[in-house]
Amino acid sequence: MARCGWRARTSPNTWNNHAPKRKRKLLLHRLQITKLARGIEAKGYTIVPLSLYFKDGRVKAEIALARGKKEFDKRQALREEQDKREALRAMRYANMRH
Secondary structure, three states: OOOOOOOOOOOOOOOOOOOOOOOOOOOOOHHHHHHHHHHHHOOOEEEEEEEEEEEOOEEEEEEEEEEOOOHHHHHHHHHHHHHHHHHHHHHHHHHHHO
């Protein structure tokens, strides 16, 4: 897991702190690694960490293959968010007048 930043804890114990930018091994079976590698080679896919947690002194990471949004999907999502904001603003303004 290269370039995965870990925020240092603010505890006074130095044994519990972790190096924030050090490379970490991702322990998987060979078939899982090849499946992920094939997925990454496909256009637009990447590995995304879903959650990170500590268990028995080790860091566990749940990961998944995900596809990024296309440019037109992003524009449509932004337009929908803007429409929702405008509708809420209009409803608030209408409620204030009554």
